[in-house]
Amino acid sequence: MVQARHVSHNFGTHWALKNVSFSLNKGEFLFLSGPSGAGKTTLLRLLYASLPLVRGQAEVAGFQLKDLSGRHVVQLRRQVSVVFQDFKILKDRTVAANVALPLEVRGMPARIATKRVNAVLRSLGLEKKALCRCSELSGGEQQRVAIARAIVINPQLLLADEPTGNLDRDLAMHLMEVFKQFHTFGTTVILATHNRDVVESVPGAKRLELVDGHVTNANWQAPDLEIAQTSELPNSRPGCGPDSHKGGRQ
Numbered sequence: 685m686v687q688a689r690h691v692s693h694n695f696g697t698h699w700a701l702k703n704v705s706f707s708l709n710k711g712e713f714l715f716l717s718g719p720s721g722a723g724k725t726t727l728l729r730l731l732y733a734s735l736p737l738v739r740g741q742a743e744v745a746g747f748q749l750k751d752l753s754g755r756h757v758v759q760l761r762r763q764v765s766v767v768f769q770d771f772k773i774l775k776d777r778t779v780a781a782n783v784a785l786p787l788e789v790r791g792m793p794a795r796i797a798t799k800r801v802n803a804v805l806r807s808l809g810l811e812k813k814a815l816c817r818c819s820e821l822s823g824g825e826q827q828r829v830a831i832a833r834a835i836v837i838n839p840q841l842l843l844a845d846e847p848t849g850n851l852d853r854d855l856a857m858h859l860m861e862v863f864k865q866f867h868t869f870g871t872t873v874i875l876a877t878h879n880r881d882v883v884e885s886v887p888g889a890k891r892l893e894l895v896d897g898h899v900t901n902a903n904w905q906a907p908d909l910e911i912a913q914t915s916e917l918p919n920s921r922p923g924c925g926p927d928s929h930k931g932g933r934q
C-alpha cells in the first residue's frame with residue numbers, strides 16, 4: 685500500500701526528511717512518533733501528495749508519487765484520506781455538510797450519503813451537533829469533524845496527524861476504537877502521535893520513530909527499512925526560512 689525508498693525533503697536549506705525507506709502492506713497500522721520537528725507531518729504530506737516528491741521514490745495505493753499529474757492527485761485522494769493538525773474544515777458550514785462533502789464530490793446519491801454521514805457522526809459522538817456550524821464547535825469537536833470527514837469515504841489509506849491532540853484521554857481512547865474498527869475492515873492507517881497511550885492502544889501495530897528527519901527506530905525488520913544510528917546524526921538547526929516548495933499542493 686505504501687512504499688518509500690530513500691525519500692528526502694527539504695524546505696530551503698533545511699532537510700526535514702532524510703533518506704526515509706519503509707514499506708507498509710494493505711491493512712497494516714503504523715504509528716509515526718518522534719520529537720516535534722522530526723518530520724512526521726512532512727512525511728504525511730508527501731504521502732498525500734500535498735508536497736511534491738523531489739528526492740527518492742514513493743508509491744501510495746498504486747500511484748507513483750514522483751511527477752504525479754493533477755489528475756492522478758485527484759484519483760489518489762479518492763482512496764486516501766487525511767486528517768491534518770489544523771483540521772481544514774469549512775467553519776461556516778454545518779458539521780453534516782462538512783462530512784457529506786467527500787461523498788457529494790464522488791456523486792453519491794443524497795439519501796445514501798445522509799445515512800452514511802449519520803452513522804459516522806454517531807460513531808464519533810457528534811450526532812447532536814450535526815446541524816451546528818463548525819465555527820460554533822470546540823477544538824476537540826472540530827477535530828472529530830475532520831476525522832468523520834476522513835473516514836466517511838472508507839478510504840484504503842487513512843493518514844492522521846495527531847488526531848487525538850485536542851481530546852481528553854477518554855475521548856482519545858474512544859477515537860482509537862473507531863480507528864481500530866476501520867482498520868479491522870481493511871483500511872491501512874498511518875497515525876502520527878506523541879501520545880504513548882494512543883500507541884499502546886493498538887497492539888501489533890508497526891512503529892516508526894523519526895528524529896531530525898531520519899528513521900531512528902522501528903519495531904519490525906525488513907530489508908527495505910533503513911535505520912539511522914542516532915549517534916551518527918549531525919546536529920542540524922531546523923530552518924525557518926521560506927518554504928522552498930511554495931508550489932506544494934494543499
Ligand SMILES: Nc1ncnc2c1ncn2[C@@H]1O[C@H](COP(=O)(O)OP(=O)(O)OP(=O)(O)O)[C@@H](O)[C@H]1O
Nearest residue numbers: 695700719720721722723724725726922923926927
Ligand atoms: N513549510 C515549511 N517551511 C519551512 N520549514 C518547514 C515547513 N514545514 C516544516 N518545516 C520544518 O521541517 C521540519 C519538520 O517539520 P514537521 O512539521 O514535519 O515535523 P513534525 O515531526 O510533524 O513536528 P510536530 O510533532 O511538532 O508536528 C521542522 O524543522 C520544520 O520547521
